[in-house]
Amino acid sequence: MKKSCLPLFAFLFLGLISFSNTAQAAAPQYNVLFIISDDLTSTALSCYGNKVCQTPNIDSIAAKGTRFTHAYCQATYCGPSRASFMSGYYPHASKAFGYVSPRSYIGDRATWSQHFKNNGYYTARVSKIYHMGVPGDIEKGSNGTDDPASWAERFNSQGPEWKAPGDGETLENNPDGKKPAVGGNTFVVVEADGDDLVHSDGKTAKKAVELIETHKDEPFFLGVGFVRPHVPFVAPRSYYPPYKPYSKHVLPEKYPGDWDDIPKFGINYKTSVNMKMDLRRQKKAVGGYLASVAYMDAQVGKVLDALKRAGIEDKTIVIFTSDHGYHLGEHDFWAKVSLHEESAKVPLIISVPGKKPAVCDSLAELLDLYPTLSSLCGLKVPENIQGKNLAPLLDNPSLRVRDAAFSVDPRGKGNRGFLLRDDRWAYIQYKEDASAGAELYDMEKDPQQFTNLVGKPEYALTVAVFQERLAAKLKDIRTNDLGHSYTQK
Numbered sequence: 001m002k003k004s005c006l007p008l009f010a011f012l013f014l015g016l017i018s019f020s021n022t023a024q025a026a027a028p029q030y031n032v033l034f035i036i037s038d039d040l041t042s043t044a045l046s047c048y049g050n051k052v053c054q055t056p057n058i059d060s061i062a063a064k065g066t067r068f069t070h071a072y073c074q075a076t077y078c079g080p081s082r083a084s085f086m087s088g089y090y091p092h093a094s095k096a097f098g099y100v101s102p103r104s105y106i107g108d109r110a111t112w113s114q115h116f117k118n119n120g121y122y123t124a125r126v127s128k129i130y131h132m133g134v135p136g137d138i139e140k141g142s143n144g145t146d147d148p149a150s151w152a153e154r155f156n157s158q159g160p161e162w163k164a165p166g167d168g169e170t171l172e173n174n175p176d177g178k179k180p181a182v183g184g185n186t187f188v189v190v191e192a193d194g195d196d197l198v199h200s201d202g203k204t205a206k207k208a209v210e211l212i213e214t215h216k217d218e219p220f221f222l223g224v225g226f227v228r229p230h231v232p233f234v235a236p237r238s239y240y241p242p243y244k245p246y247s248k249h250v251l252p253e254k255y256p257g258d259w260d261d262i263p264k265f266g267i268n269y270k271t272s273v274n275m276k277m278d279l280r281r282q283k284k285a286v287g288g289y290l291a292s293v294a295y296m297d298a299q300v301g302k303v304l305d306a307l308k309r310a311g312i313e314d315k316t317i318v319i320f321t322s323d324h325g326y327h328l329g330e331h332d333f334w335a336k337v338s339l340h341e342e343s344a345k346v347p348l349i350i351s352v353p354g355k356k357p358a359v360c361d362s363l364a365e366l367l368d369l370y371p372t373l374s375s376l377c378g379l380k381v382p383e384n385i386q387g388k389n390l391a392p393l394l395d396n397p398s399l400r401v402r403d404a405a406f407s408v409d410p411r412g413k414g415n416r417g418f419l420l421r422d423d424r425w426a427y428i429q430y431k432e433d434a435s436a437g438a439e440l441y442d443m444e445k446d447p448q449q450f451t452n453l454v455g456k457p458e459y460a461l462t463v464a465v466f467q468e469r470l471a472a473k474l475k476d477i478r479t480n481d482l483g484h485s486y487t488q489k
């Protein structure tokens, strides 16, 4: 009996191999390495034109991949932005407006990584992919508002954050300099003692390297979430010298009367004024931020090196992005939440083995990641999700997939601020009925957004058209399979 079984088994085994080879020829089963930084403005990266900050590792992804120059988040702070691109729904579809997991809003529909998990991928996250409070959840090493069903395994990277030994200074609301380094969502710079592994992002890179080594022979979706340059700006001392003395940093142009034509809701929640930051502190904030970016970039390099060592660069798609952008003093605004360009725009690089490097100016959204990566990996693109497939742009960067990008400041249960950004204009509206004002900027003539054109008679028609487009966009977003009721505010 045993003798006759062997050839039959061998035949079946060979049959399986030839079947899987056919399937691979139809759609290469790429790995997905999704790297996301936290609170990173594209303007801080050398591959996006920053002349001071050095980010050679992120630049190396851009050198091989497609770098998007007009990619936008769907919400301008962590929680709802991450819930959106992971679930595949705009915040105004899912109603996931807060620091929440999207799960209770989407039922059993598959999230982005879960879709890969359902298709046989090993899926894991290291550190922050869904929302985690920084620094609070990082100090504790806790899961934040994660979605367990999205992952086969998940790992957190505890770090000391603002408590790291070293030279710390609180810049925000500390005019007399008497406060020590403090916790919370506060501008603090710490030039830290010790090496990369003292901190959360160093541990995240180390775990990601281990997972690549362990899982290199099976298809994987690995989400690697770095928490820098989110405040506190903490990095080992060795990353600071290129950014010191802090006094050398050039702040964005300050324009007299800049706030006069911005509606009240458009003045960001953190400003040089309400943070009581003088010019010295503002410049140190920029230097501390850039040192944090450089530290995060070095951790990206370790993960990329692991792909190379494992010999799987040619079957791994690498994505690099951030959950939203960041103000570094433009209009005397700081941090996120604002719908101005620096806060709503994100860095986005997608590198697919074998494709030519490119720069793509098409409007793109983080929501597009789920359908794009599903398509690139030969998975069915779920019909219910709301993003667009960017894959054709990776072969032809002159294509366009959308005529406007949409982002929101979802405070006030989604009724605070809305942005429609097309190739020419940025239109920002406060409240769904526009009762709290609006801004319109000509991004060709006024890329720094100094002159709000709302209220000028010659732009009245443009404003009216944008108001209609915005209403139509919200209607479209609310036409979905989720079964929520949407009461017009």
Ligand SMILES: [Ca+2]
Residues within 6 Å of the ligand: 038, 039, 077, 078, 230, 323, 324
């Ligand atoms: Ca964030």
